[in-house]
Amino acid sequence: xxxxxxxxxxxxxxxxxxxxxxxxxxxxxxxxxxxxxxxxxxxxxxxxxxxxxxxxxxxxxxxxxxxxxxxxxxxxxxxxxxxxxxxxxxxxxxxxxxxxxxxxxxxxxxxxxxxxxxxxxxxxxxxxxxxxxxxxxxxxxxxxxxxxxxxxxxxxxxxxxxxxxxxxxxxxxxxxxxxxxxxxxxxxxxxxxxxxxxxxxxxxxxxxxxxxxxxxxxxxxxxxxxxxxxxxxxxxxxxxxxxxxxxxxxxxxxxxxxxxxxxxxxxxxxxxxxxxxxxxxxxxxxxxxxxxxxxxxxxxxxxxxxxxxxxxx
Amino acid sequence: xxxxxxxxxxxxxxxxxxxxxxxxxxxxxxxxxxxxxxxxxxxxxxxxxxxxxxxxxxxxxxxxxxxxxxxxxxxxxxxxxxxxxxxxxxxxxxxxxxxxxxxxxxxxxxxxxxxxxxxxxxxxxxxxxxxxxxxxxxxxxxxxxxxxxxxxxxxxxxxxxxxxxxxxxxxxxxxxxxxxxxxxxxxxxxxxxxxxxxxxxxxxxxxxxxxxxxxxxxxxxxxxxxxxxxx
Numbered sequence: 001x002x003x004x005x006x007x008x009x010x011x012x013x014x015x016x017x018x019x020x021x022x023x024x025x026x027x028x029x030x031x032x033x034x035x036x037x038x039x040x041x042x043x044x045x046x047x048x049x050x051x052x053x054x055x056x057x058x059x060x061x062x063x064x065x066x067x068x069x070x071x072x073x074x075x076x077x078x079x080x081x082x083x084x085x086x087x088x089x090x091x092x093x094x095x096x097x098x099x100x101x102x103x104x105x106x107x108x109x110x111x112x113x114x115x116x117x118x119x120x121x122x123x124x125x126x127x128x129x130x131x132x133x134x135x136x137x138x139x140x141x142x143x144x145x146x147x148x149x150x151x152x153x154x155x156x157x158x159x160x161x162x163x164x165x166x167x168x169x170x171x172x173x174x175x176x177x178x179x180x181x182x183x184x185x186x187x188x189x190x191x192x193x194x195x196x197x198x199x200x201x202x203x204x205x206x207x208x209x210x211x212x213x214x215x216x217x218x219x220x221x222x223x224x225x226x227x228x229x230x231x232x233x234x235x236x237x238x239x240x241x242x243x244x245x246x247x248x249x250x251x252x253x254x255x256x257x258x259x260x261x262x263x264x265x266x267x268x269x270x271x272x273x274x275x276x277x278x279x280x281x282x283x284x285x286x287x288x289x290x291x292x293x294x295x296x297x298x299x300x301x302x303x304x305x306x307x308x309x310x311x312x313x
Numbered sequence: 314x315x316x317x318x319x320x321x322x323x324x325x326x327x328x329x330x331x332x333x334x335x336x337x338x339x340x341x342x343x344x345x346x347x348x349x350x351x352x353x354x355x356x357x358x359x360x361x362x363x364x365x366x367x368x369x370x371x372x373x374x375x376x377x378x379x380x381x382x383x384x385x386x387x388x389x390x391x392x393x394x395x396x397x398x399x400x401x402x403x404x405x406x407x408x409x410x411x412x413x414x415x416x417x418x419x420x421x422x423x424x425x426x427x428x429x430x431x432x433x434x435x436x437x438x439x440x441x442x443x444x445x446x447x448x449x450x451x452x453x454x455x456x457x458x459x460x461x462x463x464x465x466x467x468x469x470x471x472x473x474x475x476x477x478x479x480x481x482x483x484x485x486x487x488x489x490x491x492x493x494x495x496x497x498x499x500x501x502x503x504x505x506x507x508x509x510x511x512x513x514x515x516x517x518x519x520x521x522x523x524x525x526x527x528x529x530x531x532x533x534x535x536x537x538x539x540x541x542x543x544x
Contacts, residue, residue, distance in 0.1 A: 094482070108495075134486035 019116070022246075023076035025196045029187035030083055030241065036183040037176035041091040041144060045176045048089060048098050053082030055102030063111045077116045081105050084124035084241060087177025088234065088281065089131070092141045097134075101127040121288045122248045125238075125281045132281070140276075147173035152232035153277040156225070164224060167231035174233070181231040188240040200256040201249055201263075202239040208264025209235065216272050234280040235267060242281075248288040255291075255298040262287040262294070317442040324446020331454025331497075332504040336422040340414045341455060342493040348471050351459030352452060353407045357400065357415060359448025361392045362424050366432040366444035368392075373433045385428045390419045423447060454500075461496045462487045 038045045056078040064071050072078075082102055089098055105127035110119045132139045142151050149155065151173045152162045166172050170180025177184075191197045210226055219225040230236070243249060243263050250259050263283050270279020301307075330336045337358070345351040368388050369376075376384045397415045400408040408415065418424065427447055432440040463469050466487030468476030486492050 097482070100484075130486060130491075133489060133491065134484045135482060136485065138482070 019075040019077065022196055023080050025191065025194050026080050026241070027076065027083060029190040029194075029196070030080075030087070030177070032186045033087060033177045033180060033183040033237070034083065036170055036180045037087060037091075040170060040179060041146070041176055045091045048091065048093065048095065048176065049083060049086040051095055052086040052089070052098050052102045053079050055099040056082035056085070056106050059103045059106040060111065063107055069115075072115060075116065078106060081110070081123045084177075085127050087237060088124060088128045088175050090139060090142050090175050091144055093131075093135075093138050097131060097138060101131045104130045117247055119247055120291070121285050122242050122245050125242055125285050125288075128281050129285060142173040142175075144173070149173060151277065152228065153271070156228060156232070157277045161224070162228050162232065164227050164231065167228055172232065178234045178237045179232075181236050184236040184240060188236075191240065191244075197240070197244040198256070200253065201244050201260045204257045204260025205239045205243055205263045205267075206230065206235070208261045209267055212265055212268030213272070216268060218272070229271070233271075233278045238267075238280040238284055239263070243284050243287070248291060250291050250295045250298065252295055252298040252300055254300070255294045258294050258298060259287055259291065262290055316439055320439055320442040321446040321449070324443060324448070325450040325453060328447075329450040329454060329504075330423045330447055331451060331458075332501055334423075334426075335501075336426055337451060338497075340417065340421065341458065342490070342497065344411055344414050345455050345459040345462060345493060345496075346466070346488045347463040347469070348456055348459035349407070350410050351455035351457075353404070354411055354414060355448070355452025355455040357396050357411075358418055358421060358423070358451055359445065361389065361396055361418050362427060362448040362451075363441055363444035364392050365389045365424055366427060366440040367437060369428045369432040370435060370437045370440035376433070381433065382425070382429075385425060385433075386419065389424055389428070393418045423451060457500060458493070458496050461500070462492050466492060 034049060038049075057073050060073050060078040061071055064073075082105075085101055085105055086098065089101070105123040109121055109123040109126035110116065113119045150158070152167050155162050162172075167179075168181050170183060172179050188197075188202070192199065210230070213219075213226055213229055214221060217225060217229070239260075243260065250256050266283035266286055267280050270283055271277065324330070328334055331341055340354050340358070344354045365385070365388055369385060372384075372388075393416060396418070397408075400411075400415060427443060431443050435443070460470060463471075464475070465484050466489075467483050467485075468474060468478060468481045487496065
């Protein structure tokens with residue numbers, strides 16, 4: 001009889017979700033675009049991915065050894081950071097710069113602020129921006145054996161019309177993981193089906209961006225141009241995999257939409273009026289900074305709570 | 314210890330304006346893109362600081378308390394103007410590199426801070442040494458930051474190429490604005506580690522003694538301070 005009564009305190013129903021399970025899902029969802037990147041750019045891309053992941057994991061391990069904290073590398077978050085960072089690098093980048101990026105992402109952007117859950121900025125994007133400013137020439141060198149032309153975004157900036165089919169499939173120059181919109185969308189569908197992300201952030205991000213480009217893009221209601229803008233550069237990867245990072249996006253439902261709108265407007269601003277053709281990474285980390293403010297302003301009302309009426313006549 | 318030497322030690326190590334008091338952050342972050350700029354900025358501030366401490370200490374009994382800050386500013390501004398013209402005449406390139414930050418020495422927190430909390434209450438000689446100590450502390454801080462930023466950002470030290478460009482790719486973020494914040498943060502963190510180690514050994518290094526800002530109400534160390542006002 002005793003064996004049949006199981007007494008414990010609530011919660012009685014436990015979810016299977018844990019940090020490393022969710023991170024494993026994200027890695028799974030990133031596989032299509034990583035594999036396409038390796039197929040597109042050759043084994044050098046695989047080398048960069050492995051090196052960046054190794055440098056992120058090693059940095060986390062060493063950092064926690066130094067400050068005498070329990071090692072958290074088994075939660076796989078460092079692997080995700082490393083993979084995302086590698087997907088954001090051009091394949092021509094010297095290996096040591098990629099390793100330095102991994103160290104920066106983990107040591108400075110993540111661990112200095114207290115580790116997973118405390119960082120105010122997406123570590124992979126923080127490191128990408130660090131590398132972009134530190135090694136501007138290497139980070140914008142997209143010339144490989146296969147691709148000698150400019151990236152689609154740069155080409156569009158010069159007034160050229162790009163082949164939308166190439167941009168969709170990913171046979172273009174660019175960073176390792178950003179070129180193929182289809183591979184990224186497959187990953188996004190996996191994430192949504194597994195319940196890891198909701199559509200709120202990506203949808204509000206992309207819709208805002210499209211509206212912004214329709215108004216300020218300078219091409220009017222030209223659907224070809226809009227599709228080209230959506231399929232090239234880092235916006236797909238950013239919207240589905242980086243803007244949705246749990247730690248650095250708002251927790252409130254309304255806040256997520258505000259956050260997405262914020263990312264969309266900033267990306268549009270950078271792409272239309274900025275000095276560079278691309279601005280997704282800067283747009284997302286700038287929006288990351290607004291997250292605490294957005295959360296504060298969009299706290300949902302508790303059930304039964306009434307808005308306080310203003311007193312006085 | 315001799316009182317004057319104590320002021321020097323106090324300014325350079327114990328209450329280093331850059332790493333301990335965190336004063337004068339604007340020029341610290343803005344002009345330290347190379348060691349020579351940091352050194353130039355530090356030394357010109359030192360000159361102004363020594364002379365302003367000297368004059369303010371000399372006039373401390375004449376300046377009415379109610380208008381002391383405007384009076385300090387007039388003195389500091391005149392000195393800064395002299396330094397600025399001297400630099401334009403003799404150090405053209407440095408003057409161009411430091412730009413608006415030379416005139417901005419007028420509103421440097423360190424100078425007004427020392428005038429308010431030290432020179433206006435103490436005799437001339439210690440005030441001069443206080444100015445030298447604080448000025449050198451500021452110079453050391455700025456030069457250190459400049460050295461690190463120049464080394465990583467350009468592979469140079471005082472303009473001489475030490476890391477060969479044949480294998481070293483300059484990490485240009487270090488000579489840009491974000492680099493200033495990063496390097497300053499790491500140096501302050503390093504200083505804190507040293508301070509903690511010295512505390513553990515029983516030789517406290519940088520417990521700011523006496524007044525930092527002359528304002529007991531907002532001072533964290535007011536409890537148990539023997540100079541506390543209105544206790």
